[in-house]
Amino acid sequence: MSTEVQKLLIATNNSGKIHELRDFLDTLPFELLNLSDFPDCADVEETGATFAENAQLKASGYAMQTGLLSLADDSGLEVESLDGRPGVLSARYGGPDTNFTQKMDLLLTELNKTGDIIRSARFVCSIAVADSDGRILSTSEGICEGKISSIPYGSGGFGYDPIFIPEGYEQTFGELNERVKQKISHRFRAFEEIIPFLRHFEAV
Ligand code: IMP
Numbered sequence: 001m002s003t004e005v006q007k008l009l010i011a012t013n014n015s016g017k018i019h020e021l022r023d024f025l026d027t028l029p030f031e032l033l034n035l036s037d038f039p040d041c042a043d044v045e046e047t048g049a050t051f052a053e054n055a056q057l058k059a060s061g062y063a064m065q066t067g068l069l070s071l072a073d074d075s076g077l078e079v080e081s082l083d084g085r086p087g088v089l090s091a092r093y094g095g096p097d098t099n100f101t102q103k104m105d106l107l108l109t110e111l112n113k114t115g116d117i118i119r120s121a122r123f124v125c126s127i128a129v130a131d132s133d134g135r136i137l138s139t140s141e142g143i144c145e146g147k148i149s150s151i152p153y154g155s156g157g158f159g160y161d162p163i164f165i166p167e168g169y170e171q172t173f174g175e176l177n178e179r180v181k182q183k184i185s186h187r188f189r190a191f192e193e194i195i196p197f198l199r200h201f202e203a204v
Pocket residue numbers: 014046073074075076077090091123157158159160161185187
C-alpha cells in the first residue's frame with residue numbers, strides 16, 4: 001500500500017476564500033496545493049449560467065490542466081428584488097475595472113430604486129470535485145440567507161461582506177467576528193456537505 005499523501009488542488013486564487021476555509025482544509029488527509037503553485041495554468045472561463053455549472057467547469061478544467069484531483073467553488077450574491085443579480089456575475093458586476101466599494105455602491109443604488117424595504121438576499125456557494133481526467137466526482141451547495149444593509153458597515157471579510165446582514169444577526173459580515181461567518185456562511189455549508197466525500201476519498 002502506498003503511503004504517499006494524495007494531492008488536492010484547491011482551484012482558486014482568492015486569498016479571502018482560502019483564509020476562510022483554512023480550518024476545514026487543515027483537517028483533510030491531502031497535501032493541498034492552490035493555483036499559485038501553477039502559474040502557467042490558463043484561467044478557466046466562468047461561462048456557465050449557474051454557480052453549479054461554473055464550479056464544475058473550473059474543477060474539470062483545472063484538473064485536466066494539472067493532472068490533480070481538484071476542488072473548485074463558484075459563489076456570489078443573489079438579491080431578491082434584483083431578480084437574483086448580481087448572481088453568477090458577482091465578481092464582474094459593474095465591469096472589470098470596478099473595485100468592491102464601487103460594486104457595493106452600484107448595488108445599493110440599484111436596490112434603492114426598486115423601493116424594496118425588506119432587501120432580502122442570499123449568498124450561494126457551489127463546490128465541485130473532479131478527478132485528474134476532469135470527471136466530476138462530487139458536488140455540493142450551501143446557502144446563507146440574509147438582507148442588504150442601507151450602507152456598507154465594517155471592513156472584515158471580503159467582497160460584498162460589508163453590505164450583507166446574515167439572518168439572525170443585526171450586523172454585516174464586515175462587522176461580525178470572522179468566526180461567526182466561518183460557522184454560518186454559504187461556503188461553510190457547502191464544504192460541510194462535501195467533507196465526508198473528501199475524507200473517504202480513495203483514488204482508483
Ligand atoms: P467567484 O470567485 O467566481 O466564486 O466569485 C465570487 C464573487 O462573489 C466574489 O468575487 C465576491 O464578489 C462574491 N462573494 C462570494 N462569496 C462571498 C463572500 O463570502 N463574501 C463576500 N462576497 C462574496
